[in-house]
Amino acid sequence: MRYFVVIALLLTGLCALYACQNEQEIEFKRYFSAGQLVYQTRCQNCHGNEGQGLAALIPPLNDAEFLRNNHSQLVCYLQNGLKGDIIIHNSTYNGHMPASGLSPIETAQVITYVQNSFGNQIGLYDLKQAEADLKKCK
Amino acid sequence: MRIIIPAFAAMLLWSACSFNKNDQKRLPIYGNREAVTKTLNGKTVTDTVYQTIPKFEYVNQYGKTITNKSLDGSIYVADFFFTSCPSICPIMHRNMLNVYNEFKNGGNVKILSYSIDPSHDSVAVLKTYADKLGIAGDTWWLLQGKKEETYKLAESYLVAVKEDKGAEGGYVHSGYFVLIDKQKRIRGTYNGTDEKEVSKLITDIKTLQADPEQSIVQ
Numbered sequence: 001m002r003y004f005v006v007i008a009l010l011l012t013g014l015c016a017l018y019a020c021q022n023e024q025e026i027e028f029k030r031y032f033s034a035g036q037l038v039y040q041t042r043c044q045n046c047h048g049n050e051g052q053g054l055a056a057l058i059p060p061l062n063d064a065e066f067l068r069n070n071h072s073q074l075v076c077y078l079q080n081g082l083k084g085d086i087i088i089h090n091s092t093y094n095g096h097m098p099a100s101g102l103s104p105i106e107t108a109q110v111i112t113y114v115q116n117s118f119g120n121q122i123g124l125y126d127l128k129q130a131e132a133d134l135k136k137c138k
Numbered sequence: 139m140r141i142i143i144p145a146f147a148a149m150l151l152w153s154a155c156s157f158n159k160n161d162q163k164r165l166p167i168y169g170n171r172e173a174v175t176k177t178l179n180g181k182t183v184t185d186t187v188y189q190t191i192p193k194f195e196y197v198n199q200y201g202k203t204i205t206n207k208s209l210d211g212s213i214y215v216a217d218f219f220f221t222s223c224p225s226i227c228p229i230m231h232r233n234m235l236n237v238y239n240e241f242k243n244g245g246n247v248k249i250l251s252y253s254i255d256p257s258h259d260s261v262a263v264l265k266t267y268a269d270k271l272g273i274a275g276d277t278w279w280l281l282q283g284k285k286e287e288t289y290k291l292a293e294s295y296l297v298a299v300k301e302d303k304g305a306e307g308g309y310v311h312s313g314y315f316v317l318i319d320k321q322k323r324i325r326g327t328y329n330g331t332d333e334k335e336v337s338k339l340i341t342d343i344k345t346l347q348a349d350p351e352q353s354i355v356q
Contacts (some may be wrong), residue, residue, distance in 0.1 A: 045225060045228050045229045045331075046224075046228045047228060048232065052234050053298050054228050054231065054271075055270060055271045055272045056269075056270040056271070056272065057228070057270045057271060058228060076188070096222070103352070
């Protein structure tokens, strides 16, 4: 009887853990695939289908270090546009990205896509985080 | 009209192939055409006169004057853009770089990018853009001229351009690349935002280079 209870508890625990992980994964996939669509229609013309950018005019999106160091600002770049010197892979870019006009959920989706594509692996960026970061835009 | 021109061109291509057995593949000739009858040695002959690109005068990114004469003896590709264009121009010029890299070392192929926003795209702005795009030398010219003339000239290239405050960036324009031969006739139009069509353009330029008619010294 005792063993039975222990095993049952263990099993329930495992199931819960599994379900939970699964849910996170599903959530991630949802953001990622929606983000891919946003990327293709709203970003790819400038940043390229492989996030390669365009010569010295438009920066590539595969500098994971830049993305990490400016993580809470990314959503602001999309919301308000970006202008002025930035350094990507040791090169200075001085272009102008117009404001994207995307909704907060779309920005969260596209950031999730970008930061997990082109060699980046930074994980999920969800709506809650986007909304919190948006409040802190400079 | 959209269908008629390619259809007519296809017919022309077909006839060119089937009646000139010695000829290699030839590119069609686009645009309006006129039959002109004249008397030659007492005989009446009818010639087809094709639409050609009219005279123009612009300044390139080096501040040098560029006219239709500057293109004498060259096959060239033309497009219309502006440096602050947020929509299709980055894709167009990402693809145009493929054309540039293919022909930058000789071959008498030039690229002309007419700015449709000359008040912003000064010579200095065009030069900076060229530098950032990584282009040098005299194969790819970025051109500034009078806005109204550019709009009119675009029509001769069969490309639609117009100002529209409601459009992204303030202009509507189509991203076509237009291939012009040494006789200044239109030999192809390609969607510059489609990498595959731009590959076809590169192939077509080589076909045109091999066309005996193009070895005529102007």
